Amino acid sequence: MKLNISTRSLHAFLALQECKHFTHAAERCCMSQSAFSVMIQKLEQAVGAKLFERDTRNVTLTAEGELFADVARNLVGDIEAAFADMSDYVARRRGRVAIAALPSLAAHGLPAVIAEYKQAYPGITVQLFDALSDQCLALLRQGKADIALTAPGASLGEFDTKTLCSDPFYLVCRQDHALAGKKRIRLADLSGCELIHLARSTSVRQHVELLLRGIAVKNSGLEVEHLATVAGLIEAGLGVSLVPELTLFQFRKMNLVSIPMEALDVVRPILIVKKKERALSIAAQGMSELIEKRLLKIAPASSSRPLRRNPAR
Structure with a gap:
């Protein structure tokens, strides 16, 4: 049996159960009384049972209405929880992002980017795989990583790639x-x-x-x-x-x-690599954008001398 029950009709049912009065329940739902009454009738038709006893003074639940009240509360609760979860994911309060990166990046520079991201979005779990180039691509291919930071190789044709900087x-x-x-x-x-x-x-x-x-x-x-x-x-x-x-x-x-x-x-070009024709999650997209924004700051300037040098002869 195909049901067509909206969350609005469930809220109307629960409002009428609580108010025990059509006019008051309709006002709570910001509806006219006639439209509200039609909605309750359609709900009863969908359920296949009378849910309310009506007289000139009182509106009370039938036995079937009592049973449906528990169902309605659970459905509304589940729907609201599901949308709350989605809101958390959209707002980056919850989620997961996994990065596969060359050891040189994973050890030097990328930790600062992850720390910045975690400070902005503490509810998101960040997973880091430090791996060689082929392993980075394998993790991406298997769906274990959302983003790979690697160097060019022979098996990049199946992925979307973007050069971030030159090393x-x-x-x-x-x-x-x-x-x-x-x-x-x-x-x-x-x-x-x-x-x-x-x-x-x-x-x-x-x-x-x-x-x-x-x-x-x-x-x-x-x-x-x-x-x-x-x-x-x-x-x-x-x-x-x-x-x-x-x-x-x-x-x-x-x-x-x-x-x-x-x-x-x-x-050595440094690439950010993603799967083709597969959109990143909101959490992963945020990390990708931050990596692209910060990576030039990860690499030291090409004129730097990080090791001790003798004076030029």
């Missing part, structure tokens, strides 16, 4: 290395250097291999997962590494220096 590359070496005194490094300067690599699954490694095509660098044989390990190997004099600016906080050791690459196009 320039730096050479990191020991203070006593032959290149340590340079103000800027050309790719050709790396010829003959022993290079310490990150794992092939990282976006950094993929970009470095493209940059060094045709450059006669030496393979140190060292290929590691973590930037902290790269820093330790460089400090031990086992080679140099080429890393993006957003990762330089991992190399803050007194005898290491960082030198920017000379070519302006030696950069």
Whole structure:
């Protein structure tokens, strides 16, 4: 059976139950008495039972009306609760947003953005996955993340992407290395250097291999997962590494220096990635907008020198 009962008719029923008078109940519902009476009649027809006993003085519930009163109160309560919940989601008082981000972003800069968002919307749960590029996209594909912050890769065609900023590359070496005194490094300067690599699954490694095509660098044989390990190997004099600016906080050791690459196009783009043809929730859209607004402040200026340097020779 298809029912057509409006919340307005439920409110009218409850008003009449309480007022026990058609005129007073109609006034409470801001309706004329005739329109109110028609609404109650249609409700009784929809229910299939007489809900009120009427005489010249009193209006009382029938036995079926008593049963329906509990149903009406529960329905109105559920509807109002559902709309209150939706209002909370719309007003960002409740909700959830999940972000998958490269470890360099997840550790440096993005926490401040999340803190700002949480201060503005304390009722929203924020989940952060720090993951490599392919893992970020897998989380997005699986619906576990709403937004991914990653670098370009081979499997981006299925997603909507937007370039947020460019992450320039730096050479990191020991203070006593032959290149340590340079103000800027050309790719050709790396010829003959022993290079310490990150794992092939990282976006950094993929970009470095493209940059060094045709450059006669030496393979140190060292290929590691973590930037902290790269820093330790460089400090031990086992080679140099080429890393993006957003990762330089991992190399803050007194005898290491960082030198920017000379070519302006030696950069790793940072992308915000979302599923195609699927709108973000209000909570996730707010986070996306804040990330886009703040990300340029996350990346330090390309002219900065976060590590100790020798005076230029």
